[in-house]
Amino acid sequence: MLLDIADLEPVATFAADLCVVGGGPAGLSIARELSSSRLRVVVLESGGLELDGETQHLYSGPCRGTLLAGLSGYLATSRLRYLGGASNHWQGWCRRHDALDYEVRDWVLESGWPLELERLGPYYHRASELCRVPDFDDHRDASTLRAALLGEDPDFETTFFHMSPPVRFGEAFGGELAGAPDVRVVLHANVLDLRTDRSRRRVTAVDAASLGGRRLTVRSRGVVLACGGIENARLLLAAGGDGLGLGNERDLVGRYFMDHPSVHLGQLVMPYWRHLMRPYGYLGAGGRRQTVRAALRTSEALQRRERLLNAVFVFDPIGAEEAPELAPEVMALATDVLQLAEEHPDPANGSNFVGALRAEIEQIPDPENRVTLTDERDALGMPRAALRWTIGEQDEASLQGSVRALVRSLGSRLRARVHLPEEIGAIWEASVPSNHHMGTTRMSTTPDRGVVDTDCRVHGIDNLWIAGSSVFPTSGCSNPTLTLIALALRLADHLKELLA
Amino acid sequence: MTMRPRGMARREVVLVFAAAAAAPGFFVSCRRRFDPRALAAALAARLRRDDALRTLGRAVVAAHPDESGVDALAERLATDLGWTPDMPGEEFDRRLGERIRDDFRHDRILVVDSWRLAASEARVAALLALSSE
Numbered sequence: 001m002l003l004d005i006a007d008l009e010p011v012a013t014f015a016a017d018l019c020v021v022g023g024g025p026a027g028l029s030i031a032r033e034l035s036s037s038r039l040r041v042v043v044l045e046s047g048g049l050e051l052d053g054e055t056q057h058l059y060s061g062p063c064r065g066t067l068l069a070g071l072s073g074y075l076a077t078s079r080l081r082y083l084g085g086a087s088n089h090w091q092g093w094c095r096r097h098d099a100l101d102y103e104v105r106d107w108v109l110e111s112g113w114p115l116e117l118e119r120l121g122p123y124y125h126r127a128s129e130l131c132r133v134p135d136f137d138d139h140r141d142a143s144t145l146r147a148a149l150l151g152e153d154p155d156f157e158t159t160f161f162h163m164s165p166p167v168r169f170g171e172a173f174g175g176e177l178a179g180a181p182d183v184r185v186v187l188h189a190n191v192l193d194l195r196t197d198r199s200r201r202r203v204t205a206v207d208a209a210s211l212g213g214r215r216l217t218v219r220s221r222g223v224v225l226a227c228g229g230i231e232n233a234r235l236l237l238a239a240g241g242d243g244l245g246l247g248n249e250r251d252l253v254g255r256y257f258m259d260h261p262s263v264h265l266g267q268l269v270m271p272y273w274r275h276l277m278r279p280y281g282y283l284g285a286g287g288r289r290q291t292v293r294a295a296l297r298t299s300e301a302l303q304r305r306e307r308l309l310n311a312v313f314v315f316d317p318i319g320a321e322e323a324p325e326l327a328p329e330v331m332a333l334a335t336d337v338l339q340l341a342e343e344h345p346d347p348a349n350g351s352n353f354v355g356a357l358r359a360e361i362e363q364i365p366d367p368e369n370r371v372t373l374t375d376e377r378d379a380l381g382m383p384r385a386a387l388r389w390t391i392g393e394q395d396e397a398s399l400q401g402s403v404r405a406l407v408r409s410l411g412s413r414l415r416a417r418v419h420l421p422e423e424i425g426a427i428w429e430a431s432v433p434s435n436h437h438m439g440t441t442r443m444s445t446t447p448d449r450g451v452v453d454t455d456c457r458v459h460g461i462d463n464l465w466i467a468g469s470s471v472f473p474t475s476g477c478s479n480p481t482l483t484l485i486a487l488a489l490r491l492a493d494h495l496k497e498l499l500a
Numbered sequence: 501m502t503m504r505p506r507g508m509a510r511r512e513v514v515l516v517f518a519a520a521a522a523a524p525g526f527f528v529s530c531r532r533r534f535d536p537r538a539l540a541a542a543l544a545a546r547l548r549r550d551d552a553l554r555t556l557g558r559a560v561v562a563a564h565p566d567e568s569g570v571d572a573l574a575e576r577l578a579t580d581l582g583w584t585p586d587m588p589g590e591e592f593d594r595r596l597g598e599r600i601r602d603d604f605r606h607d608r609i610l611v612v613d614s615w616r617l618a619a620s621e622a623r624v625a626a627l628l629a630l631s632s633e
Binding site: 326328329332333341342410418421 | 546547549556559593594596597598600602603604611612613614615616617618
């Protein structure tokens with residue numbers, strides 16, 4: 001059932017088994033899974049069916065950090081506040097996390113997921129179905145697809161992103177949920193508070209309101225926060241209105257914020273190897289959108305040997321007019337060297353590739369990168385969120401080490417010559433956030449290390465769970481959507497059993 | 501494995517090199533047994549796009565003034581490649597290609613207008629540029 005809070009009584013109360021806050025990919029995945037369970041589910045969505053400026057402005061807040069200097073509107077624009085949430089501007093990139101991402105790495109502060117990759121396997125399978133991409137395990141399935149750009153290089157592996165159409169979760173599943181008798185999706189319902197019992201161990205009600213002044217209270221046996229890495233933290237910090245917040249006894253809510261810096265590194269020229277680059281480019285033959293896109297990822301061996309963070313490099317073809325100075329001359333040099341080393345594959349078929357080089361990098365979970373509340377209030381009286389997000393020394397050193405390794409591997413195989421700014425500051429100036437909000441309610445086995453347990457339940461609260469990439473302890477270098485949906489489906493299975 | 505002249509024992513080789521190294525100017529005199537421009541000519545003969553390489557070479561020299569002497573560049577390259585004027589062209593190609601790979605492998609990189617070049621290939625371009633002036 002699809003409802004608008006404007007159509008309810010001015011002050012309404014719903015009873016339910018589960019209240020899901022947020023109608024994005026995580027929240028709708030859970031609601032959809034539970035729609036056939038006979039559990040009564042209420043989904044509270046802040047927005048309507050399309051973008052609305054006033055609602056979107058509820059996200060606004062101050063931010064500062066390395067990549068945010070020119071992006072004062074980062075908080076207001078990096079998420080979309082209407083049914084479908086962030087999937088409404090999702091580019092569709094899907095890739096599993098890597099095995100090493102889940103491990104404790106002694107060179108990465110607070111690394112290690114309290115989950116084993118294998119346990120997520122079946123949920124990745126189901127998440128792939130929702131995202132309409134093949135169920136593809138890089139490590140199992142990629143061997144036959146390995147592009148020859150670097151062959152069996154020990155420092156890099158060719159990896160693959162699968163491109164979702166992309167699925168807009170509101171459009172794709174809104175109709176299905178509207179027809180589900182036990183699911184009520186309520187639009188324009190902004191959560192103001194999570195009320196608890198006196199022990200603060202149990203959420204008893206969720207209070208919501210519209211910008212038009214309508215009020216709705218949901219009393220449910222369980223509550224899932226699924227409204228993104230900023231808002232999940234904001235709601236927990238603001239809950240109760242007494243400054244204590246919920247699940248924040250150890251001052252961890254909002255800390256360890258991570259995004260994937262989308263690092264615009266520079267350009268590269270590759271004589272004769274254009275055919276090898278085809279899987280790495282965005283467009284297939286005839287300008288068709290590709291469903292698979294290859295990239296180069298730093299290998300586990302390289303990360304372990306040089307104590308690097310995870311990183312993936314992608315290539316985009318560019319026109320001659322975008323190529324840097326001396327590109328033709330460097331191409332000539334690289335071509336001559338290739339020819340005298342008798343390495344070129346087939347001059348009749350080979351052609352040159354000039355491309356932009358970009359990296360998506362992991363950053364360390366840093367407790368000082370965090371979401372906090374400001375004194376300023378939004379139109380509903382909620383304290384606005386503020387964000388501090390900087391690139392640290394280890395992040396920077398890791399990027400430099402990864403790039404050095406890439407230059408080494410591409411060069412020693414006579415594949416490419418790379419053009420990079422000489423000052424790292426110039427690289428950051430050209431780089432942008434990926435709008436992947438992660439880590440602010442991180443998963444841990446004990447409450448002194450994180451906010452939620454391995455079932456995504458908030459430590460110390462019996463009936464409050466978190467869905468979304470805010471539970472990621474580390475970010476890896478993959479886009480988070482596939483993994484956060486896998487985790488949401490796992491949570492849905494857990495809740496189905498628990499609340500049945 | 502160390503190459504040594506036929507009929508000479510390992511100990512004799514060591515002694516000869518030790519004595520030679522003790523003599524001032526030994527390595528310099530060894531390297532200067534050829535005309536530096538002969539190496540430049542050999543390079544120009546092997547590399548087809550020498551006009552573009554000369555343009556690049558001028559940028560190498562501008563970015564790295566320490567790589568600007570024809571003699572020094574030729575000596576450096578000849579030493580690194582083990583080049584002699586009578587070296588067959590195919591062998592020269594092989595050694596230059598391998599040296600460039602090795603430069604990248606060991607991070608011997610020269611930065612020229614933000615391009616990361618193998619030190620040897622940058623020196624080749626610089627030598628071509630300077631020897632044509």
